[in-house]
Amino acid sequence: DYHGTNVEGNEDLLDDKMTENESSTTLTNRQGHPITDNQNVRTVGNRGPTTLENYNFLEKISHFDRERVPERVVHGRGAGAHGYFEAYGSFGDEPISKYTRAKLFQEKGKKTPVFVRFSTVTHGTHSPETLRDPRGFAIKFYTEDGNWDLVGNNLKIFFIRDAVKFPDLIHAFKPDPVTNVQDGERIFDFISQTPEATHMITFLFSPWGIPANYRQMQGSGVNTYRWVNSEGKAVLVKYHFEPVQGIKNLTQEEAQEIQGKNFNHATQDLYEAIEEGNYPEWEMYVQIMEDHDHPELDFDPLDDTKLWYKDKFPWVPVGKLVLDRNPEDYFAEVEQAAFGTGVLVDGLDFSDDKMLQGRTFSYSDTQRYRVGANYLQLPINAPKKHVATNQRGGQMEYRVDTGKGQNPHVNYEPSIMNGLNEAPKKYPEHTPYVEGEVKKEAIDRPNNFGQAGETYRRLNDWERDELIKNLVNTLGTCKKEIQNQMIENFTKADPDYGQRVAEGLKNYEQNMSNGPIGSTTSDEGVEQAKEESRA
Numbered sequence: 001d002y003h004g005t006n007v008e009g010n011e012d013l014l015d016d017k018m019t020e021n022e023s024s025t026t027l028t029n030r031q032g033h034p035i036t037d038n039q040n041v042r043t044v045g046n047r048g049p050t051t052l053e054n055y056n057f058l059e060k061i062s063h064f065d066r067e068r069v070p071e072r073v074v075h076g077r078g079a080g081a082h083g084y085f086e087a088y089g090s091f092g093d094e095p096i097s098k099y100t101r102a103k104l105f106q107e108k109g110k111k112t113p114v115f116v117r118f119s120t121v122t123h124g125t126h127s128p129e130t131l132r133d134p135r136g137f138a139i140k141f142y143t144e145d146g147n148w149d150l151v152g153n154n155l156k157i158f159f160i161r162d163a164v165k166f167p168d169l170i171h172a173f174k175p176d177p178v179t180n181v182q183d184g185e186r187i188f189d190f191i192s193q194t195p196e197a198t199h200m201i202t203f204l205f206s207p208w209g210i211p212a213n214y215r216q217m218q219g220s221g222v223n224t225y226r227w228v229n230s231e232g233k234a235v236l237v238k239y240h241f242e243p244v245q246g247i248k249n250l251t252q253e254e255a256q257e258i259q260g261k262n263f264n265h266a267t268q269d270l271y272e273a274i275e276e277g278n279y280p281e282w283e284m285y286v287q288i289m290e291d292h293d294h295p296e297l298d299f300d301p302l303d304d305t306k307l308w309y310k311d312k313f314p315w316v317p318v319g320k321l322v323l324d325r326n327p328e329d330y331f332a333e334v335e336q337a338a339f340g341t342g343v344l345v346d347g348l349d350f351s352d353d354k355m356l357q358g359r360t361f362s363y364s365d366t367q368r369y370r371v372g373a374n375y376l377q378l379p380i381n382a383p384k385k386h387v388a389t390n391q392r393g394g395q396m397e398y399r400v401d402t403g404k405g406q407n408p409h410v411n412y413e414p415s416i417m418n419g420l421n422e423a424p425k426k427y428p429e430h431t432p433y434v435e436g437e438v439k440k441e442a443i444d445r446p447n448n449f450g451q452a453g454e455t456y457r458r459l460n461d462w463e464r465d466e467l468i469k470n471l472v473n474t475l476g477t478c479k480k481e482i483q484n485q486m487i488e489n490f491t492k493a494d495p496d497y498g499q500r501v502a503e504g505l506k507n508y509e510q511n512m513s514n515g516p517i518g519s520t521t522s523d524e525g526v527e528q529a530k531e532e533s534r535a
């Protein structure tokens with residue numbers, strides 16, 4: 001039987017049985033037919049017209065016509081690599097089991113395979129990697145209990161704290177729906193009316209908004225999660241990754257210099273480092289807090305616009321992350337990779353962080369649309385362990401998740417005819433008690449500016465200078481009302497911050513009235529261009 005059609009797996013499709021005119025590098029179509037002419041379409045005479053029954057031509061072109069799937073609505077541009085996570089097995093001086101029963105952390109030296117995808121957020125699949133933008137840092141841990149996805153960013157906080165605002169935030173940063181050009185005025189129109197974004201904007205417009213590459217940046221889970229131990233007791237946690245390579249960020253000028261020569265520099269840097277055996281590595285840290293609302297703090301521990309300062313909530317190392325293998329195929333592994341905040345394993349849990357809960361709906365929802373209903377069957381997304389479900393059908397199902405001992409006729413539960421059964425519960429569940437009125441209301445301790453001011457003061461001098469310059473250059477193009485609202489917000493964060501932006505904007509305006517600054521077309525340039533077009 002030459003054409004394998006076994007739905008159990010694709011072993012038969014990869015079969016290397018050959019006909020007498022084939023070798024292992026003979027071109028075939030997807031039906032296994034050897035291609036004897038890949039240069040000429042089939043025509044009436046050698047000048048055409050072309051005949052329509054030419055199956056090989058139709059197959060080649062129509063597959064090409066479908067080579068793209070919708071790109072991610074955010075984080076479209078990315079690069080990925082395989083590697084492993086190695087656990088330290090402890091939490092400071094304590095056994096880590098005191099806080100979490102998640103198996104991947106328990107034993108010193110235990111390795112769990114991972115796939116990591118880094119990304120930029122705003123622009124499309126082939127946009128420059130030098131843009132001022134948060135960077136995505138998404139990790140898929142293929143644990144023995146199934147997959148755990150930690151979908152994080154390089155920066156440790158976010159612009160907003162309520163998921164309902166996410167589409168608005170992204171629309172403001174994406175290109176204008178009419179001109180298709182990104183517009184600083186649209187961005188700051190939204191940001192100036194969103195005071196909780198002041199902290200994130202302070203990081204983003206400083207050099208921290210342009211990491212030099214993917215290897216020399218931090219990672220953070222951003223949102224607050226929970227760890228659960230074997231008694232069902234929980235703590236609040238935040239995750240962070242510190243690059244062993246060190247942190248490196250770029251000034252706007254440095255970024256422009258790189259972008260003029262190479263708009264794929266971060267993807268290339270990651271790929272080449274791994275090919276050379278220079279494996280990037282991060283140490284993983286966890287911060288914990290007792291699981292309650294912490295009235296003693298001036299912020300809410302579930303508010304993702306806030307840092308948990310290290311002096312109060314130390315970063316405790318729990319393991320290391322190493323990337324040591326490049327993907328074999330970008331599309332199959334990086335483009336089709338699907339991460340989501342809902343993908344947790346036993347011992348890890350959500351918190352009531354409103355952003356996290358909104359995100360958890362969004363990821364798998366978009367992936368069913370972007371990749372397809374059976375996206376979890378793709379090798380990059382499938383767990384590396386036993387999978388047995390009663391889910392059947394859907395576009396592109398290529399195998400059936402039947403358990404080895406399962407009666408294949410029984411795709412429902414319960415059954416007494418040898419169907420699938422629930423797993424026995426091994427540990428008590430974490431069962432938080434919640435009570436309250438159901439309503440739409442902002443949190444009590446927004447403190448929108450306190451940490452923004454602190455971050456401003458903690459920057460190095462050159463970083464603060466860059467921050468002011470970058471803000472002024474973008475705010476300079478905005479309406480006066482937007483500028484004034486931003487100055488007011490920065491002043492609330494730190495009076496010096498507001499004053500420096502205000503002064504910068506005054507100078508910007510004066511320079512503009514003396515002729516546009518940053519204009520690159522000198523008369524000489526125009527003359528030269530004409531010269532070239534005549535040549």
Ligand code: HEM
Pocket residue numbers: 071072073074075078117118119135136137138151152153158162163164166220221222223337338339355358359362363366367370
């Ligand atoms: C990607 C939604 C906030 C990090 C995505 C995608 C969606 C999304 C729809 C595309 C996923 C795909 O096509 O596979 C949201 C919503 C948010 C939110 C609704 C807020 C309510 C955040 C935050 C972070 C983050 C706070 C940082 C911790 C990422 C990353 C990716 C991503 C890293 C790319 C994952 C990959 O490499 O495939 N987000 N997001 N997002 N998001 Fe979010």
